[in-house]
Amino acid sequence: MRASLWMRLLPPVLGLGLLWLVWFVATLKGGPFPTPGQTWQAAVQLFSDPFYRNGPNDQGIGWNVLNSLQRVGLGFGLAALVGIPLGFVIGRFEFASRMLSPLISLLKPVSPLAWLPIGLLVFKSANPAAIWTIFICSIWPMVVNTAVGVQRVPRDYLNVARVLRLSEWKLVTRILFPAVLPYLLTGVRLSVGTAWLVIVAAEMLTGGVGIGFWVWDEWNNLNVRHILIAIFVIGLVGLLLEAALMALARRFSFDD
C-alpha cells in the first residue's frame, strides 16, 4: 500500500520538478523571461487579494476567473439546452438525421472565433458575443454524441419497450435517457473543454473582465510573470472542470 502510494505520487512530482528545472536553467542568465522564483513571488502577491476591485479594468484574478466561468457557464448551458434535445431528435428520427447531418458536418469544423463577428453584429455588444461564441463551439460535441448515443441504444432494449408498449415519455425517461447518458456526458465533457479553450481567445478580442482579457492586458503592461500565472490558472481550472465532469460521468455509468 505504502509502495503503491509512493509510486503514484513520485512520477507526477518528478514531472513537475523537471518542468521547474528546465524553466530554472533557461532563465539563469536573466532576460525578459521571469524566473520561477519571481513568478512565485508575483503569484503570492496576486493571490493574497484575489477579489479586489479598482474600477472596471483593474480587478482581482478571482473576479477575472469567475467572470470567464460565468460566460462559459451561460454559453455552455444554452448550448446544452438546445444541443441535447436536438441530438435526441437526430438520433431518433432518420429524416432529421439526414436533414441536419450535412449542416453539422459543414459547421462543426469552423473555428468558433469565426463566429465572433456574427455575434458582435447581431448582439451589438461584446459580452453576449463572447457567450454566443461559447454557445456555438460547445453545441456540436453535445449534438453529435447525444445523437450517436441514441442511435446505439441496443435494439433489445427498444424491443422490450415495444413489447411493453411503453409511452413515448416512458421510453425516453426509462430507456433512452439512461442508455444515452454516458454518451451525453462524454459530449458535455468535450464541450466544456472546448468552451474553456475558446473563452480565453474570445475574451482577448472582446475585452472586459475575464481571464483571457487579463492575459492580453498584462501583455500590454509587459508583465510576463502574470501571463505565466494566468497560464497555470487557466490550466488548473480546466483540469478541475474535467475532473468534476469525470466524477459525474462515473456516477451515472452502469455495467451491463
Add this chain to the structure above:
Amino acid sequence: MSQAFIRVQRTDMLFPTRQGWFHALRDIDLDIAQGEFVTLIGHSGCGKSTLLNLIAGLITPTGGALLCDGREIAGPGPDRAVVFQNHSLLPWLTCFDNVLLAVESVFGGREPRSRLMARTEEALQLVGMGHAMAKRPHEISGGMKQRVGIARALAMAPKVLLMDEPFGALDALTRAHLQDELLKIVAATRSTVVMVTHDVDEAVLLSDRIVMMTNGPAATIGEILPVALPRPRDRVALAEDPAYVHARKAVIDFLYTRHRHAEAASA
C-alpha cells in the same frame, strides 16, 4: 385438435439485404392451442427466431397472416410477452424495477400502486428471485438474470409466453434447473408457451409438440412431433422411458440425418 389460439397461415418472410431479398421463411402453417407448450427447433439460420418474432409482432410478415386469440397480430404487445435470449434487463434498474416497469405498463391504469408492487414481488418470488429484488442486473449471475427476464414476462399475465433460446447462454446444470422450474411454473400458470431452442433434450422434456424446421434459406416446417409424455415430467425418470428415447431419436434423426446443416454437410 381443439380451437387454435395462435394461427400462423401461409406465412412468408423476406428480408431486404444489399444483395437483394433474403427468403427466410416460406409457407409456414402452424396452429397452437391454448395451454400448449410448443418448441421450435432447427439448425442455426433456419428462421426459428424469425418465426418467434413474427408471433411477437416485432416484425411483420411479407406474406400470409398471423392470428392470436382470433385477432390479427399487427404489432408487439404485452399479451405476447417475450423472454429474450440475452435477458435484455435494463442495467440501470434494479430487478424489482425491471419487473415493475412491465407490470406498470400492463396494469398501471387499472390498479393501485400497492397492487402493482405486490404483483411484481409475486412474480419475482415465483422464479425464486425474492432475495435479489434490490440488486441490479450486473450484480447477479446469468441464470438469475434469465429468471428475472422470465419473471418480467410472467408478471404481465400474458396470453402467450414467447421464449427465444432463453437458456442458451447458460451452463448445463443451471439450464436443467431452470427447465425444471419452468415446467413447474407453466403447470401452475397454464401458460401457452412458444419456445425457440436448439437443444434436443430441452425440446423433448418441455414440449407438447416439437416443430422441426428445415434449413434456410426459405426454411419451412419439416415435421411436427407430438410428445405424448405424461406430466408432471421428471428428467431422471424420463431418461430411460421408451417414449422419451423414441421422441429424442426422432428429433435427432430429423436434424442430423435428413436435414444436416449445410455447413456441416459440406465440411
